[in-house]
Every structure is written in C-alpha cells, then in structure tokens.
Amino acid sequence: MDDMNRRKMLKVLGTAPAMAGIAWTEAEAQQAHQHAQTAKKAAATAKAPYKPKFFTAHEYATVTAFANLIIPKDERSGNASDAGVPEFIDFMMIDQPDRQLLMRGGIKWVDSECRKQFGQPFVKCTAAQQTQICDALAYPAKARPEHSHGVRFFSAVRDLTATGFFTSKIGIADLDYKGNTFVAKWTGAPKEALDHLGVSYEPVKEWYREG
Amino acid sequence: MQVIRSPKVYDVVVVGSGAGGGIAAKVLTEAGAEVCMLEAGPQWDQARDGKMLGWPYESPRRGAPTERPFGEFDAAWGGWELPGEPYTAGKGSQFDWFRARMLGGRTNHWGRISLRWGPDDFRRKSIDGLGDDWPITYDDIKPYYDKLDEFVGIFGTNHAAQTGLHNEPDGKFQPPPLPRAYELYFKQAADKLKIACVPSRLSILTRPLNGRAACHYCAQCGRGCTTHSNFQSPTVLLPPAMATGKLTIVTGAMAREVLSNAEGKATGVSYIDTTTGEEKTVQGRIVVLAASACESARLLLNSKSARFPNGLANGSGAVGKYLTDSTGASLSGFIPKMVGMPNHNEDGTGGMHLYMPWWLHNVKDKLPFPRGYHIEPGGGRRMPGFGFMGGIERHPGGSGGGYGKGLKDEYRRLWGATIGFAGRGEMVPNKDTYMDIDPNVVDKWGIPVPRFHWKFGDEERLQARHMMETFKALIEEMGGTVLGRIPGPEEDYGLAAGGRIIHEAGVVRMGDDPNAAPLNKYCQAHEVKNLFVADAGPFVSQADKNLTWTIMALAWRTCEYIADQRKALSI
Numbered sequence: 029m030d031d032m033n034r035r036k037m038l039k040v041l042g043t044a045p046a047m048a049g050i051a052w053t054e055a056e057a058q059q060a061h062q063h064a065q066t067a068k069k070a071a072a073t074a075k076a077p078y079k080p081k082f083f084t085a086h087e088y089a090t091v092t093a094f095a096n097l098i099i100p101k102d103e104r105s106g107n108a109s110d111a112g113v114p115e116f117i118d119f120m121m122i123d124q125p126d127r128q129l130l131m132r133g134g135i136k137w138v139d140s141e142c143r144k145q146f147g148q149p150f151v152k153c154t155a156a157q158q159t160q161i162c163d164a165l166a167y168p169a170k171a172r173p174e175h176s177h178g179v180r181f182f183s184a185v186r187d188l189t190a191t192g193f194f195t196s197k198i199g200i201a202d203l204d205y206k207g208n209t210f211v212a213k214w215t216g217a218p219k220e221a222l223d224h225l226g227v228s229y230e231p232v233k234e235w236y237r238e239g
Numbered sequence: 240m241q242v243i244r245s246p247k248v249y250d251v252v253v254v255g256s257g258a259g260g261g262i263a264a265k266v267l268t269e270a271g272a273e274v275c276m277l278e279a280g281p282q283w284d285q286a287r288d289g290k291m292l293g294w295p296y297e298s299p300r301r302g303a304p305t306e307r308p309f310g311e312f313d314a315a316w317g318g319w320e321l322p323g324e325p326y327t328a329g330k331g332s333q334f335d336w337f338r339a340r341m342l343g344g345r346t347n348h349w350g351r352i353s354l355r356w357g358p359d360d361f362r363r364k365s366i367d368g369l370g371d372d373w374p375i376t377y378d379d380i381k382p383y384y385d386k387l388d389e390f391v392g393i394f395g396t397n398h399a400a401q402t403g404l405h406n407e408p409d410g411k412f413q414p415p416p417l418p419r420a421y422e423l424y425f426k427q428a429a430d431k432l433k434i435a436c437v438p439s440r441l442s443i444l445t446r447p448l449n450g451r452a453a454c455h456y457c458a459q460c461g462r463g464c465t466t467h468s469n470f471q472s473p474t475v476l477l478p479p480a481m482a483t484g485k486l487t488i489v490t491g492a493m494a495r496e497v498l499s500n501a502e503g504k505a506t507g508v509s510y511i512d513t514t515t516g517e518e519k520t521v522q523g524r525i526v527v528l529a530a531s532a533c534e535s536a537r538l539l540l541n542s543k544s545a546r547f548p549n550g551l552a553n554g555s556g557a558v559g560k561y562l563t564d565s566t567g568a569s570l571s572g573f574i575p576k577m578v579g580m581p582n583h584n585e586d587g588t589g590g591m592h593l594y595m596p597w598w599l600h601n602v603k604d605k606l607p608f609p610r611g612y613h614i615e616p617g618g619g620r621r622m623p624g625f626g627f628m629g630g631i632e633r634h635p636g637g638s639g640g641g642y643g644k645g646l647k648d649e650y651r652r653l654w655g656a657t658i659g660f661a662g663r664g665e666m667v668p669n670k671d672t673y674m675d676i677d678p679n680v681v682d683k684w685g686i687p688v689p690r691f692h693w694k695f696g697d698e699e700r701l702q703a704r705h706m707m708e709t710f711k712a713l714i715e716e717m718g719g720t721v722l723g724r725i726p727g728p729e730e731d732y733g734l735a736a737g738g739r740i741i742h743e744a745g746v747v748r749m750g751d752d753p754n755a756a757p758l759n760k761y762c763q764a765h766e767v768k769n770l771f772v773a774d775a776g777p778f779v780s781q782a783d784k785n786l787t788w789t790i791m792a793l794a795w796r797t798c799e800y801i802a803d804q805r806k807a808l809s810i
Contacts, residue, residue, distance in 0.1 A: 098642045112296075119299050167640040168632050186642065187629045190650060194623045195295035195302070203654055207586035208292055208622050211456040214445075214588075216417030220581035227423035231430075235396045235438050236417055 078114070082121035082128070089151045090135050091117055091185065097162055098189045105202040113192035120188060127184070134181025138165075141178060243519045249275040249487070251801070252508050252523030254494045254538065257344030258787050259529035259773035261476030262794040267527075268485040270802035275521050277492040277510055279530075280316055280340030283347060283473060289314055289463030295624050303625040308337075310624065314463040315348040316341040319738070323683030327690045334562075334674075334691035335738035336533060342490060343473035344531070345741065346787070348461045350590050351469055352615065353393050353442040354784035355384045357406030363780055367609045369667045369698075373779045374751045374760040377408070383792035385411055391470050391791070392448040394588075395440035402435050407596045413445045415592065416456070419585050421577055421619050422593045425658060428716035434614075434709070435598035442470035442788075443588045451475070458621070460589025469589065489521070493684050494534075497526055497542040497551050497770065505551070505770045511684040525801060528747075529773040529794065533562070533674055536746040536776060537689045539757070540676045552757045552764035558747055559675050561668040562691070563781045565742040566612065567735035568703040569661035571722040572714030573636045577619070577656035585619040585655070597664075597783050608701040612664025612783045614709070620655035628654060635720040657722065660713060662706035665783045667698050668745060672737070693737040703732035742786050747776030762797040771797050 080088040095108035095117065108114070121128050138161065139149040146157045153161070164175055165182035193199040222228055229236065250272035253263045260276060267274050285291065290312040295301045302310045308318045317339035326336050339345045358377040364370050387393070388411035397409035415438035418426070429436035443460060444453050451474070452466040460469045467474040480486040491513040498506045498520060507522035528535040539558050542551035550558055597611035628650055632640035636653050640646075671694035676687045707725050714721055726733035750756025753765035762777045764770040773794035775786050782789075 099647055100643055102644050102647060116299070116301060120303065123300050123303065123305050162642050166632075166642050167638075169639050183630075183632055183640070186631065186640070186646075187626075190631065191301060191625055191627045191629070194627045194650065194654075195625065197294070197296050200294070200296075200623060203620075203623065203651060204582050205620060205622060206582060206584035207620070208294070208457055208459065209584070209586075210292075211584065211586070214416045214454075214456045217420035217423075217585075218581065218583050221420040221583055222423070224580050225420050225424045225576055227420060227427060229417065229423070232418065232423070232426070232438075234401075235398070235415065 078118075080114075080118045082118050086149070086151070087132065087135050088114060088118065090138070090149075091131070093151050093158070094182075094185045095189045095192070097158065098186050099193045105198050108189050108193050111193045111196035111198050113189050113196070116192035117185075117188045130181060130184050134178070134184065137177050137181060141175075243517060245519070245521055247522065249273050249521065249523040250805070251275070251525045251527055252277065252521050253527045253529055253773075254508060254535070255344065255529035255531065255774065256342050256477070256488065257339070257346050257472050257529065257531065257774070258790045259794040260527075261343070261346065261472030261480075262791045263527045263529055263773050263798050264480035264486050265476045266795055266798035267801065268480045268483040270798070270805075271485070272802070272805070273485050273487075274480070275487045275489065275523065277494055277508060277521065278342050278344075278488065278490045279493040279513065280342065280344075281490050283314070283316070283341045283343055283463075285314070285463035285465050285467075285471070285474065289465060291459050291462050291465050292457055293462070295622070301625045309348065309461065312459070312462050313348050314461060315339045315345060317345075324688075325680060325682060326688045327677045327680055329690060329692035332691055332693040333736045334564075334693040335736055336689070336691065336743070337738060337741045338531065338534070342488070343471050343477070346470065346472040347463055349787065350615075350785070351441040351443050351460055352590065352594075352785045353440050353470075353788040354596075354613070354782075355408055355410050355440070356380075356782045356784055356789050357408050359406045360780070360782035360784070363610065369609055370780050371668075371750070374749055379760075380789070380792050380796060381408070383795040384408075384788065386795060387788060387791055388412065390449070391442055391475055392444045392451070393440055393442045394438070394445045396438045398437045402437060402596075402598075404435060404596055404598065410440070412440070413448075415439065416445055416454075416587055418592045419587055419619060420580065421574070421585075421658065422591070422616070424574075424576065425616055425713060425717060426593055428713050429595060431716055432712055433598070434595050434713070436593055436595050439591050439594045441588060441590050443590075444468045454588055456587050458586035458589050492519075493686070494530060494538055495541065495684065495686050497528070497538055499542070499544055499547065499551060499767065501546065503546055503767060505767055511686070513684070516684075525769045525771070525805075527771045527773050527798070527801075528776070531774050532743050532746050532776040532778070533689055535772055535774055536674060537676065539747065541687055547766075552767045552770055554766050555754050555757055557755060558757050560670075560673045561745040561748055561779075562672050562674055562693075562743060563666045563668050563745050563778075564737050565740040565781060565783070565785075566664035566666050566699045566702050567662060567740040568706045568733040569659060570707060570710035570714070570725065570733070571657055571659040572710075572717070572719040573634060573653070573722055574618075574656055574658050574714070574717050574719040575636060576718050577658070578636065578652060580620075580655065582620070585621070591616055606705065608698045608705065609667065610665035610698070610702070610783065612662040612702060612706055614706075615661045615663060616658065617661070618655075618658035623654075633723065635722065658714065658717065658719065660710040662703070662710070663740060663742075663783060663785070664699075664702045664706070665781045667696065668780060669694060669696055674746060691737070695731065695734060695737070700728075700731050700734060703734035704728075707732050742775075742781065744775035744778035744781055744786055747772045748779050749777040750779065761800040762793060763800070771801065773797055
C-alpha cells in the first residue's frame with residue numbers, strides 16, 4: 029500500500045467508531061473490525077523495510093543516499109526512494125551480474141575517499157560533506173583525474189537511478205508521457221507542436237487525402 | 240533410440256510457422272492439401288503471452304533486455320544465444336544468428352517494415368556486374384506482392400511518379416498515418432539535402448481488414464497485438480489455414496533431417512519432440528522448408544544419404560553459400576528545436592510514419608560503392624524504458640552531469656528531443672561468407688550445428704561511411720548535434736556485425752543452372768522435385784529493403800506452383 033492510500037485508510041478507521049454508534053448493525057461492526065485488522069496488518073507489512081538481496085545493509089544505505097541525492101523530491105514528484113529506485117538497483121545487481129563489481133567496488137572507493145577527507149564513510153558524512161563529494165564526481169569533464177574511479181561509479185548510479193525513477197509510475201507521471209493507450213483515430217500532431225517546430229502538414233497533404 | 244513414426248501421410252509437411260511457413264499453410268490448405276506444420280518452439284498467444292499496453296514498472300527489471308535481446312516485453316522467445324543450441328564461427332569470423340522459438344517465429348516482434356522490392360533488385364548483376372541476377376523478374380513476383388497488400392494489409396503511398404524512384408514500385412496501400420511533428424521536421428531537412436522522404440510502408444492496418452481491427456496507435460507492435468492490427472503469422476496467416484480443417488500444427492518439434500528414399504524423393508521430416516526428447520517422423524508427399532534461411536540450409540546439410548552424400552539437394556555444393564545480412568549503422572542527434580515541445584501523444588504506429596528510401600541512382604562511378612541503403616528514423620517522446628537517457632553527462636544539450644533538482648529538470652527538459660537514424664543497406668554476396676556444418680559440435684538435441692564464415696568487403700564499409708555522413712548532415716540540417724562519437728574506419732564506420740540486423744538471406748539460392756544453385760525459379764530443388772524452400776534461403780541477392788514481404792511473395796508463388804503441379808499430377 030502506498031503512503032497516500034494508507035493515510036486514507038487510517039483516516040476512515042479513525043472516524044468509524046463515532047459512526048458505528050449511530051447506524052451500524054453488529055454484523056457491520058464486526059465487518060469493520062475485521063477490515064481494520066486486515067488494514068493494520070497490511071500497514072505493518074508495508075512499513076517493513078525492504079531487505080536487499082544483493083547489497084549489504086551498509087551498501088544499500090549508500091546506494092539509497094546517492095539515488096536520493098541524484099533524484100530528490102521537488103514540487104512535481106517524489107524522490108528516488110519514493111519511486112522504488114533502491115530496490116530496482118538491488119534487483120539489477122542480481123539480474124545483470126556484470127554490474128556488481130563496479131557498484132560494490134565503487135561504494136568501497138567512495139567510502140575510502142570520504143574517510144580520507146572527513147573520517148567517515150559516505151552515509152555518516154554531513155550533508156555538506158556529501159555535497160562536496162558529489163560535486164567532485166558528478167561532472168566527468170571537470171573531475172580531477174585521481175577521482176576517475178569515483179566518477180565512473182557515480183555515472184553508473186546516475187544511469188540506474190534515472191532509469192529506475194523515470195520508468196516508475198511517478199516518474200512516468202512526472203514526464204507527463206501521454207502514450208501507451210488506445211487511440212481511436214490518429215490525428216497527427218496538434219497545431220502548437222507544429223508551430224513550435226515551424227512545420228505544417230501542407231507540404232505532404234497530397235499523400236494524406238484519405239487520412 | 241526408438242523412432243516413432245506416424246502412420247499418416249500428409250500431402251505437405253511444412254517446417255516453420257513464420258512468414259514463409261504461414262503463407263505455405265494458408266495457400267496450400269486453401270488449395271485442398273492436408274498440411275502438417277512443424278514448429279520448434281511452443282504456442283504463443285498475444286492475449287496470454289503478449290504485454291501490449293503494459294508499463295515498464297510491471298517488470299522488476301523495468302523491461303531490461305536481460306532475457307530477451309529487445310527487452311522483457313518483446314514478443315520474441317529467442318535471441319542470438321539460445322541455451323543448448325550453440326553455433327560456431329570460422330577463424331576470425333563473427334556472425335550472430337538470431338532464432339525465434341515460438342509459433343509464428345520472428346513475425347511476432349519484427350518492425351513490420353514491408354518494402355516491396357523493385358525491378359532493379361532482381362537484376363543487380365546486369366546493372367553493376369556484381370553477384371548474380373535472379374532467375375525471375377519483378378513482373379513474376381508483382382502479382383504476389385499485390386495479393387499480400389490486399390490480404391495482409393499494409394499502409395503506404397504510391398510515390399514512384401512523384402519521387403522518380405522507379406525501383407520503389409507502387410502497391411495497394413491503406414492510407415498512411417499522419418506524420419508526427421518531428422517527422423515533418425526531419426522531412427524539411429531531407430528535402431533541403433535532396434534526400435527522398437516519404438510515408439512508410441508498414442504491415443499495420445489503418446483500416447479494418449478481414450475481421451481485424453484498425454490500429455489503435457499504442458506503438459507497441461513488437462509486444463504482440465491483441466486486436467490483430469499488425470501482421471503476425473499466428474493472427475493473420477494461420478487462422479484461415481486452421482479454418483479449412485486441413486492444418487495440423489505440431490509445436491515443440493525441432494526438425495532434425497529431411498528424409499528421402501532411393502528414388503531421390505523427400506518422404507518426410509524427422510524431428511525431436513522437445514518435451515520428451517524422443518525422435519519422431521512425419522511423412523509427407525511434399526516437403527516445404529520454411530525454417531529460416533540458415534536453419535533450412537542446416538537441415539539440408541544434415542540430411543545426408545548414399546544418394547546425397549553432401550546433403551540433400553546439394554549436388555551443386557551451393558547449399559550454405561552466398562550468405563548475406565543487411566548492412567546496418569546508426570547515429571543519434573540532439574535537436575534543440577525539439578526541446579520544450581508542447582506535450583502530446585507521439586506514439587502512433589509501432590515504427591516510423593515517414594522514412595527515406597534509397598534516393599541515389601545505383602552508380603558505382605559516382606559513389607565509391609555499389610547498391611544502396613534506406614534510412615529508418617525514430618525519436619521523440621516514447622515510452623520511457625530501461626536505459627532511459629543513459630549517459631546524460633555526455634549529452635550535448637546538458638550540463639555535463641550533475642545531480643539533484645537541476646539534473647531532474649534536465650532529464651525532463653531533454654527527454655524527447657533526440658532523433659535517431661538507422662541505415663539498412665544491401666550487402667553484395669561474397670565467396671568468403673557462407674555456412675557449413677561444424678564437424679565437432681552438436682546441440683542439445685544431438686543435431687550438428689552450423690559454423691559461420693563471415694567477411695565484409697569495402698562495398699559494405701564504404702556504404703556505412705556514407706550512412707554516417709548522411710545521418711550527420713541530417714542532424715546538422717535540423718540544427719542538432721550528434722550524440723556520441725562517429726565511429727571511424729578502425730570500427731568499420733559503425734557497420735553492425737553479420738547477423739545483427741536479422742535479415743540473413745541466401746544459402747539455398749535459386750538459379751536456372753542445377754550445377755550452381757540448389758533450387759529452380761519456383762524454389763523447387765533441382766534434384767528433389769518434391770522439396771521446396773519458402774524462407775529467405777532462395778534469395779539470390781539482398782536488396783536494401785527488408786525481406787519479409789519478398790519471403791511471403793515468393794512463398795505464395797511457390798505454393799501456387801505446388802498446387803498446380805499437384806493438380807497436374809507432376810510432383
């Protein structure tokens with residue numbers, strides 16, 4: 029159950045007793061009670077943290093931190109975690125084992141670099157220290173040569189994060205992708221789109237008399 | 240091992256259920272023949288097995304191509320590598336052999352680009368002196384292209400008069416879908432560069448036909464279509480054959496050998512039942528191989544007897560020779576003008592609405608290579624999938640990487656502002672490119688496997704170079720920047736390895752001379768009169784055009800010939 033639905037469910041349950049006194053029969057109350065028990069169980073399950081199947085707890089926390097720095101929450105959509113990106117990256121490690129070394133070794137490299145600079149692994153660093161590391165790794169063309177291994181790791185995490193986020197339900201909604209649906213009649217592109225590119229159907233109209 | 244023989248003798252045994260096999264089943268059953276079709280793979284049902292209208296998040300790997308080369312949602316059970324079904328390569332060779340193992344074969348997932356070949360495509364040797372002419376002409380095959388247009392359904396336009404491209408013949412087309420906005424934009428660039436740019440020819444319905452619905456423009460043809468609007472053998476060719484009551488389909492039947500008798504006639508096919516591992520045979524008065532070019536050649540080469548020591552119907556020694564694939568290269572570009580387009584649904588049919596047929600005359604004296612290529616463009620706001628905007632740090636429209644809110648905005652801004660051009664061109668057959676049987680390797684069914692020998696010539700490399708130059712010019716004419724690096728001569732200008740374009744043809748070629756070609760002009764074995772080939776095996780040359788429409792037209796013609804000969808009692 030996602031957050032929104034869980035909140036909605038708890039709200040309904042909260043109002044139930046007051047209503048029960050007015051109109052509910054015993055059978056209905058019984059049903060409501062059962063419903064509440066099921067909902068509670070579901071909520072408890074949903075809250076149980078995902079157990080990574082490839083990463084160690086520390087590695088998983090590190091990947092999660094990077095993913096959420098790469099795609100943070102903003103006014104339009106949630107962050108990488110909200111889109112299930114860390115779970116997706118964990119899955120891909122097993123699905124495509126060729127990725128394991130770069131990811132696992134990369135995390136080690138980053139932690140080693142962070143210890144050198146700040147005396148802490150990446151996840152224990154302050155927000156400012158994490159920003160400093162990300163700034164050093166996130167722009168390959170500007171990065172210092174001695175950071176090249178970290179740069180490769182960061183680019184790989186960025187790619188996986190972008191895929192994970194923008195193929196998720198919230199990511200596709202964020203992009204406002206309009207397709208993958210039944211269209212009764214194909215009417216081409218709207219005028220605003222044609223105008224934007226400075227094109228029109230006029231030069232090809234001969235081919236589309238029937239269309 | 241006990242070999243199980245079915246007592247029934249069919250009129251025809253067809254090996255394979257794809258484009259050629261499907262046509263054979265339809266045409267032969269409708270002519271009254273009892274047909275048994277062998278398919279190595281399992282059943283396939285779009286409603287049950289297809290993922291039309293599915294979303295990437297319905298897959299834990301978000302559609303990654305881990306198990307299927309074209310992604311998890313692609314309707315091809317198969318690929319370049321199949322567990323337990325290896326193939327080998329000669330020294331220094333690479334050829335990647337794509338096989339589908341499912342009812343309908345590769346017709347389930349292909350691009351539906353259905354390009355009718357033109358008069359020149361059957362007589363290239365007469366034009367440029369390379370390769371060989373076909374023993375048939377365009378006029379021989381034209382009626383069958385027309386039948387396909389009308390029965391299978393295809394959209395497109397008759398543009399030969401308008402463009403002057405006489406080798407792109409007219410057909411019987413359904414109306415093409417209106418171009419997408421960015422397609423009109425690249426057409427503008429193509430017009431300026433004097434590159435022909437015309438409506439695509441795809442076997443997807445834009446009007447209802449034979450009980451099949453018109454397209455609903457979800458763009459996911461490659462997943463299998465539940466409304467049967469695109470062309471797939473199991474939804475278009477097999478139902479009419481089934482309706483005759485004369486078609487028996489045996490799935491899980493991996494053909495091993497074509498059986499023949501002392502008189503040199505084919506008597507049936509032996510196959511491995513892939514569920515039990517047992518070897519079985521099915522008997523037939525006529526055998527039609529439509530297993531795909533290399534699979535059919537492999538079958539013939541593996542069918543040895545005292546009478547045919549080099550393999551069945553291989554007295555010429557040409558079985559396995561003259562293997563070709565389309566040449567292929569591609570390049571993408573970032574088009575700033577496409578940034579910030581008013582958002583709308585750009586899906587359309589599964590594939591391009593406009594494309595670029597070969598626009599230059601076939602002139603070795605003006606271009607440094609013979610033959611030519613067509614261009615398949617794509618781009619815009621497509622459904623996000625695995626690999627979404629990977630390598631953003633190298634994107635010419637971006638800030639060189641980054642993270643956070645700014646990067647999130649950058650993905651949003653740059654998504655859909657990319658265009659890609661892919662070239663598909665004609666390879667000239669050469670003596671160094673062929674297949675034989677590896678003397679040391681068998682597959683898990685105990686069947687000896689093919690060994691491929693491959694060599695591109697300068698003809699193909701220079702064609703790829705020309706593709707790259709053209710793509711770059713188009714991208715720049717659109718005001719864009721090439722994404723990534725343009726491969727140079729050391730990488731054959733990005734020329735895809737043999738087999739990667741999945742247009743393999745030849746290896747059981749047709750010809751009038753029995754000493755030079757295994758088949759006659761009806762795709763009938765010169766030496767075995769009741770044996771026919773109905774896939775891309777009989778092809779004498781490639782065109783720059785995709786093969787499927789020609790496979791089907793040839794198969795239709797061959798099967799009409801079989802029906803006529805049966806009536807005349809001459810086979």
